[in-house]
Each structure stands twice: as C-alpha cells, then as structure tokens.
Amino acid sequence: MTQYNPSQIESKWQDYWQKNKTFTAEFPSSKPKYYTLGMFPYPSGSGLHVGHPLSYTAVDILARYKRMKGYNVLNPMGWDAFGLPAERAAVREGRHPADITKENVANFKHQLLKLGFSFDWEREVSTSSVDYYRWTQWIFLKLHEQGLAYLAEVPVNWCPAQGTVLANEEVVDGKYVETGEPVERRMMKQWMLKITAYAERLLQDLDELDWPAGVLEMQRQWIGRSEGAEVHFSVEGTDHDFVVYTTRPDTLFGATYCVLSPEHPLVEEITKDAQKEEVLRYIEMAKNRSDLDRQASKEKTGVWTGSYAINPVNGARTPIWVADYVLSGYGTGAIMAVPAHDERDHAFAKAFSLPIIPVISSPEGHDVQDSAYTGDGIAINSGHFNGMDVHTFKRAIIAWLEEKGRGVGKVNYKLRDWLFSRQRYWGEPFPIVHTADGQVHALAAEDLPIALPHIDAFKPTAEGQPPLARAKEWLHTTFQGQDAIRETNTMPQWAGSCWYYLRYMDPTNEKEAFSQEAVSYWQEVDIYIGGVEHAVLHLLYARFWHKVLYDCGLVPTKEPFRKLFNQGMILAYSYQDTLGKYYHPSDVETREERFFVKGTDTEVFSQVEKMSKSKKNTVDPLDIVKEYGADTLRMYEMFMGPLEQVKPC
C-alpha cells in the first residue's frame, strides 16, 4: 500500500508554485487589493524556530483565503538584515557580515519554502542591500529637510574597554553586563530624530486603529501625555529663576523643598560655598549612573545646595536640593517636591527629614507622615483655594499662575526624541558630511546611495572612532569645493524596518522608493501579524516615519497598519536542576514520577516556559516537517489553541 509521502508531494507543489509564479501579486490590477504582512525576520544563523511558522502560517491562511475570495493579494517576505548580531558574528568568525548575511538568508529562505508559504518572492527585499538602503537614506534626507533630524550632545554610556557606546539596557550598576567592564557617562554628538514633534498625532490616531487594546495602551503609556503646569520659582537673594514642570499644580502649597537634577545649569551658580564640595562630589557620582538606575533606585540620594527658593503661591522659603532622581531630560530638569502627595518625594523627605505638609484631604486613617496620598480629594492648607476638588483646583491655580505671570499650563510627554546613531559598521551610512569649517551638510538625493565601504576589521578605532573611520579612502571626500569627511555613525536596525512594507509595493523601482501608482493602489497593510515584543518601538517608529511621509504627500494614509494581531508565544517544558542548569528533554528520564538526568541521581524539575536555546527546550520546525510534513505542522500549530494565547508545545 502506498503511504502518503508528504516530502515528495510537498516538494512537487513547492516547485510548481515557484515555476509558475503562482503567488505573484499583480500590478496594475482591476481586482480589489488585500495586503497581508508578517513581520520580517532578522536572518540569524540558527534559522527558523517554531514561533516563526505560527505567525507566518496565520498570514498564509489569510492570504490564501483572500485570493480565493477574489482579492489581488500582496503577501511579501524579506530580511531585516542590518544590525548588531551579524556584526558580532563577523567579529567572532572573522568573516564579513555581508557574507554571513547572504548565507543566513539562503538558509532561512530554504526553510520558509519548505513550509509552503504563498509569498510573492518576486518582491523579496533585504535591508542591507544597497538597492534598498539607498532609499532608507533618501527618507533620512526627507526627515532632515523637514527639520526632524538634528545633532545633539547627549549623555551616552561609554565603555572605554569596548571603545563603544552601549544601550541603557546593557549597563547595570555602571558595568557592561556582558563583560563587567566599567561604563562611564559621556556627552557625545549623536543624530536624533524629532519624534516628539509627532507625539500628539501618534497618540490621537491610536483611536482609529484596529489593534489589540494592550498594544494601544502600551503606546499611550510610552508617549505618556500629561497635562500640568510650568511654575517659576525665584532663588532667594539672587536674580535667578528656575522653572519646574508639575502634573500636580494643585499641590503647590505642599511643596516643602525643590530639586534640581545634577545636570541643571543653575546648580553651580546657586550652591553656597559651604556646600560646594559636597555638591560637586555628588554631581560627579551621579554622572556615572544611567537614567534607568536613577529612577529605579529605592535609596534616595541628594545634597542641599544651601540656597532657598521662594514658592510663588505663598512666599514660603523652600530649600533647594540636588538629587539624581530628577532627570535632566524630562520636563525642565527641576521639580517642586510635595512629599505628602508623591511617593518618591516622600521617600526623599523621610531620608533627609524634610517637612511633609498635606494639601489634599486624604481618606480616614491615611496619615501622610507614613506614606504619600496620591489620590483625589479636597484642597486643605491652601489659602483661598481651600475646599476645591482636585480638578477645579488644578484649573484655578493654573489660571492664577498665568495671571500673575508665575507659570503656565503645559502639556508634556514622556516620549523623548529618538537617538538615531550607532557606532557600528553593519548599518546604513548617513548621507551627511562634515566640512573642515565645522559645518554639517546633508547630501542631495542625486548623491545616493552612500554605499557601505568594505572594511576588514569591525571594531572601533584605537582613538574610539566608529569602525567606518577605518575606511580611509571612503572617509575623505569633498563638498562644494571644500575638504570634507563623511559621517561615521550608522543608522540603527530600526531604520530598515520602518518602511519595508512600502518597498514591497514597488521593490525594483530604481527611480523612487515606491511609485505613487503603486502606493495609491496598495494603500496600507490590511493585516499585520507578529509578536507583542514589538508593541512599542518598531510600531511607534514605523508610524512616525509613515506620518512624515504622509505630510510630504508621499503616502495616502495616516497610518501604515490598519489591523494588528499578536500571536502568543509557544511554551515548552524545560528541565532544571537545583543549581539552575538546564537539561535537554532527551537527557531526562522519569523514575517514579520524578525527573532525573538519565543514568544519574541528579534530580531535575520541570516547568513550562518560553521556548529558547538557553533553556534547551527548542524544537526545530524543520525536523517536524521532515517527519510529518509541512501541512501537518501548519495544522497542528493552528489547532493548538487560539492564536493570541500562549501555548505549551
């Protein structure tokens, strides 16, 4: 009897689809369009894991369904190829990242083909291919033209041993997590993108999206809009003034001290001689702590400057302290502290025995001396504002401050501008040159692409310059007759993934990033499926770039992704001994309902966790395909449970 032989039959049809270009999206077309998109992968050396088929199968089912419903379906695939992992692999293996990437892409593609996905491979793109990134550079020029790209001196985490800048997440307790080497805070000129200029629109337009509520909420929190006020405090005995931003202007009467961040320009000016030494020592120490550390720390630290500020609402003398729990980058870098109604201020006041005065009534039994009360109530101890509820009080006090010229109502955002440069090799070069006179110039669209030069060593130079500084020939150029050097920073991996969904619409266009005809037909993505780990950054960055292109009249829609869906993670049993070491399930046996490492007395304990290489519980989807066929894997992954739920394997 002939057994059903999946590998034979599946290869046959995969070849058929490839030869006949079955899934090519037609353009132009008189059919209605439908654009399905799965988040494109970073082509890693280890290939697919079971999580990939989960989202790609869902996309594939929808694509195939819509084709049979008469739609002209665009279902593309490509590679998020630039980025740090390829560079790290290059350093480790002594090979060029382009070669490593090429191999990985071929492997990944082979695996995806074996799963029978109905991609339109004619539209395959790779972010590291010069035909692609010349347009990424072009979009950067558009951002620059719109005044949305600028150079700024920003504090960065500089690791002298590595000779490179590290992300906040890579630094804990002043050390690089991978090596334990010390990290300093340094000021460095970096490219920034002014995403804050779009904060309000990025927030408002969330209401129009068919996205999971959780993701929308995460975006709202990340943008972090607050309505508050800027209030002017004068420094006693001087001509100096500083401005604080507060979301609780209604608690002004309870401001018992003020805090300047260590980086605040006024600190040195107003510190009295007696306090100078202590304050300077404190500023030095704070320099080396990251924003994350400063905000997270339970222990509050700070030093009094010796000076007092005058509270504009009641003339009270409030001591001015310097403390690093106030960040220079948020608000104004100065706060008024109300320990009765703010938890961090309360902890600080307790640590340094500063007064705690309630100005909002708290519920029965809540003593503000013990803990801050942050809820609503009625104004107390607040002069003629007494008796007002919090909301009326806020409005009244802002009006009063504005009338007296001591403050103004203001909307603020947690969202900061986007740090857009990296000191890496494997990324898009900036179309920017620096002339000898210190000026910075954006190149013209005709000068693109600025191709990544070939270099042999990818580490920073001995002087701490980014790796591109090694390409001496490429580095030196001229600009309008002057000598110039090219920008040696590169763009972050986000750049390519910000706009790839647009390039798929017109992937071989040599004259434009995408034609108006193409984008007028394909419009926006109808369904975007991927993991929730991209809920904030990738999705926010893509929305930002899309809105800029919209303002330039280059895309017809305000939003790139109409509907979003996040698939759940696949979990699996993992086995760990009491020391925390993981064992592969194939090395574990069961004896009398307990688990042991085969042939030993080492007991291990099982738990259901995310599938990951470090937990030794991954399953290679290609192994399953070999044994049971792609159709079976696809059905099984879809049958395991609702797509958005987390599932044990």
Next chain:
Amino acid sequence: MFVDASGQPKAFSASNRAGLKALHIAIQEADQGFEALKFNTPISKMMEFINTVRGKTPDKETSECFIKILSPYAPHIAEEIWSLWGHTHTLAYETWPVFDPKALVEDEIQIVIQVQGKLRARINVPAAASKEEILALAKTHENIVNRLEGKTIVKEIFVPKRLINFVVR
C-alpha cells in the same frame, strides 16, 4: 477518503444531507474564524465533517468544497488531491465556497414523548411543524394513546425540538 491505496482518486458518491450540513458548518466557521483570526475552531469543524462522512467519499461538489476550505491550512495535499481529480491548474485562485444557510436546516427532528416523566415513545416530525401539530401527533402514538385513556391531562410540558411530557391524573 478521497484517494485509494494505489493513489487513485475514489469515486464520488451521491449527495448526502448530513455531509452537506457538516460541510457548510465548516465553511461558516472558516468564514467567521478567518475574519476574526481564529484558526483553531475551523479545524474542529473540518474534523467533524470528516467524522460525519467517514467511510464514504462524498459527492463531487461536497468533496471539492471541502478540499478548497482545507487548502489554506494544508495547501500541498489539497493541491495534490485537486490535481488527481483532473484539474490542470492550481486551486489557489478557485472560488471560495459560498456558505448556504439552508444546508444547516434540519429536515426532520426527533421528539421524545414522556408520560408522567417516563419515556414512552419517540416520533420524527418535520422541522417546520408547529407546537399544536406536534402535540396532536404525539397523542395519537400507540404507546401514548392507552396511557392517556381515561385520564385528565393536567399539564403538557413542551421543550421545543426535544420533548413532550404529559402530566396526568
């Protein structure tokens, strides 16, 4: 079910109400499921279809519809069977089956008849029959007639599409 041991397609049989109903339940679940990105429930309805028609190859139309709705999940085997049926092109652009609500309507339903709560008979009635028609029919059943003779019906409990219980004294 569709292909025999030597790899040849099996002959189609005559059309069958139960199979048709199970197919359209699956089509409906697929339509609703895909719009909502629910991919697990359509699979269970497809499994129920398979169970309903087990042992026989359904008629041509039912068989072709089923393979079409299977194809987004399992495109390889779907293409293979499609081609064994003599089609020369891929099924990727075939028209998706249209859900027919009439296929879900039951022709006849079975009603249980109880007297004093004890099961005494079962009758098959048209699905469109009214309550009065069904009660009248029940009272004429031979197992019921003698149990009602000489008694007064105190209550007639009627559970639509399920049962009748005559409470007598």
